[in-house]
Amino acid sequence: MGKMISSIVNMKNGFDFKILKTSAKSKARRGILKTPYGDVQTPAFVTVGTKGTVKSLTPQNLEHVGTQMVFVNTYHMVVSGALSVVAKTGIHQFSGIQKPIITDSGGFQMFSLARQSPHIIQGEGGSSEQPPHLVKITDDGVEFRSPINGDLFYFTPEFSIDAQRRIGSDFAVAFDECVPYGSSDEYTKNAMTRTHRWAERSLQQFNNQTKKQLQQLFGVIQGGCFEDLRKTSAAFISSLPFFGLAIGGVSVGETKKEMREQMQWVMDGIQRDSRPRHLLGIGEFDDIVDAVAMGIDTMDCVIPTRHGRMGKLYSFKKSKVKNKNDSILVENILEIDIIKSQHKSDLSAIDTDCMCYTCHHFTKAYIHHLFKQRELLGYHLATIHNLHFVEQFFSRIRSAIEEDCL
């Protein structure tokens, strides 16, 4: 396996992003993201494999469902204690996932998970108003306790970049502070300013490293729910020499309207930028379509895999599939709750047109039985189906852009 990887790397040394076409109807872009682990056709879904495993699936299964790229969380790799082991081989060999992998900075989980922790450290730095209680944030970095065992961790831009390098992802993300929903203008502005300084430090640390040809860095645009801050952040982050631009903190917006507003402010600020654009943590079907229409190239989200494990399975309505525009694309998706008793005796597949292993071999009745009995195979088969479905959905999106229908 080691040999195989080397030959791939030699064959395609380096990274590239090409925009093949922009839709005549929107800002949607059809592109190719070249990586040492293969080409990613964009817009692309990035499947979440938090701890170096897409929950319940083997790398072989990922191949089958058509996964193009995987997202691993630096926070979890560090807090779980796996970092030192992963560092020995790199995440691709460790996990067996022979796909391009992006790691995040650790910021998002640190703030969101640490806030749920019983280990309270009084916040410092930031504004005098309501600081995130469970972490200690200074301009230098973030100290927090593991919600699992209370161990103390200290993340800085330098630590995050080093950790991501040790993980060996293809794409790393600059260290950032993600503010909670409802943060004030002042608090959000301070966090953004800190994120900008951390972006510069992340870049510097990244460039200081010797072996940089096999990893690229994304900057993160923050700014919360404030138009001026989002635009300031878009302008600042895009002025730095990152390989790509990520948009953070949009997923914490309470309404879809607020989410779209924030995305629009950012996209307006970077519309002429030809670098790849990644939207962090977004992935409901209507959000996907709107994000792509605004010019997003890649996005990661736990929803399809989490829904799978919850028994929420996707299906295309067959009655009026036209694939002509975005609203029809989304309106034709059904979410089946397989645990409901109405599926107990249903001998049809989840989606009769679906070509995935699950739909090809099993009925709704069997999947229902597995979920009712909490059988592990249920989560496996459901995850296969949902991921295959999402990849098909992105394939339709790419076709729609090529045909100027989105």
Next chain:
Amino acid sequence: MGKMISSIVNMKNGFDFKILKTSAKSKARRGILKTPYGDVQTPAFVTVGTKGTVKSLTPQNLEHVGTQMVFVNTYHMVVSGALSVVAKTGIHQFSGIQKPIITDSGGFQMFSLARQSPHIIQGEGGSSEQPPHLVKITDDGVEFRSPINGDLFYFTPEFSIDAQRRIGSDFAVAFDECVPYGSSDEYTKNAMTRTHRWAERSLQQFNNQTKKQLQQLFGVIQGGCFEDLRKTSAAFISSLPFFGLAIGGVSVGETKKEMREQMQWVMDGIQRDSRPRHLLGIGEFDDIVDAVAMGIDTMDCVIPTRHGRMGKLYSFKKSKVKNKNDSILVENILEIDIIKSQHKSDLSAIDTDCMCYTCHHFTKAYIHHLFKQRELLGYHLATIHNLHFVEQFFSRIRSAIEEDCL
């Protein structure tokens, strides 16, 4: 898929069992059990798929690990409410498992699980001494409450045979009463006598059914830990025209010595019988070897799959594998507890000579990480390995018989 099944059935209409060779060194038999779903090379391991799923594995995975035959529990199919649905297609199509499937009578789980239940029904029938408290046993059948939801069920030989026919297994098992360890001579004798009457009723019900060519029936020898009863039961059950003979209640013996004694009494009683012999619920490596040496052809056990999900993984010691006799066969097996910290950084495979998907692609360090994080993929990969290992072990056993080494 439906078509494929039909063609297999037409091609090999019916069942057969041939003993190819008996070891010069023991009573071990090397045979072929022919079924509509393919030939089973014996001695064979029967993988447990309690609720119509081998926990965490797809039928494709079973193909990969070399599973020859699967064991489904009638009790669970009835109590889960799945029976009426399975009956529509049969268990093979329902589960996608295109292998010979054996169902048990429901007796074992009924007694062992119902005894753990909080729903107590005062026992009737049987002796005045210590009856199984949580089930009501009469000569007609067994009434018990589901430990899951308290629903009342009534199993009789006729009900069990009908349920197994509706499940559509290749091999059904006659309804029997399995006594708890420590039962008295009198209680055990009464239970055995009832089991014999139930064996006759099971046979009659089985023969009354119209479509019987696609299923065969095993009788069950009981008799607890008493030599006279075991021999009486072996003589009686083997006098009836069952397709095969199963040995029940041996797995409840407290010591390995008692288990072997009971097996020996039975095997002495049926040593000239050429029908297939199935040992119910046994599967530790030393037990497997001893059972085979006594003339057992097939056996089912939850241990390899359960051990897998617990992180107990099998490996052959490489130092002194000679495969010359049974003791060496067993002495060369290691059980690795993958959750232990000693495996955290171990970049070798569970078993470096193993050809399974797990050992071919993943290190102990990765499997350790998955188990520590309770990731579903860990249970999946561990189960693949353990079942592949057990199939390899049986393959060695078959070779050893062919070479008169066992």
